[in-house]
Amino acid sequence: MTQSQKSHAQNVADRFRTILEESDDQCLNANHYDELSLLIESAIDAALIEKEEMIADRLQQLAQELRSDAEHFNVK
Numbered sequence: 001m002t003q004s005q006k007s008h009a010q011n012v013a014d015r016f017r018t019i020l021e022e023s024d025d026q027c028l029n030a031n032h033y034d035e036l037s038l039l040i041e042s043a044i045d046a047a048l049i050e051k052e053e054m055i056a057d058r059l060q061q062l063a064q065e066l067r068s069d070a071e072h073f074n075v076k
Helices: 003-022 030-071
Strands: none
Touching (some): 003 030
16 A cells, blocks of 8 residues: 555545534544545555456466467568
């Protein structure tokens, strides 16, 4: 998790806190907001890992195609 992602997660949690405070709902304490921030960080991580895996799969496919093309290349 980069500092930027942690910061983004904290901003989302802070915005959520602001929305709740505006509704005068004080049912969540600081620990709840910390947990919310961690859940957001985890969601960001999961989304990034999923995208990276998709990119890695595509790169592997392209490498296999390139290798196959090189094996069947005929110079005339």
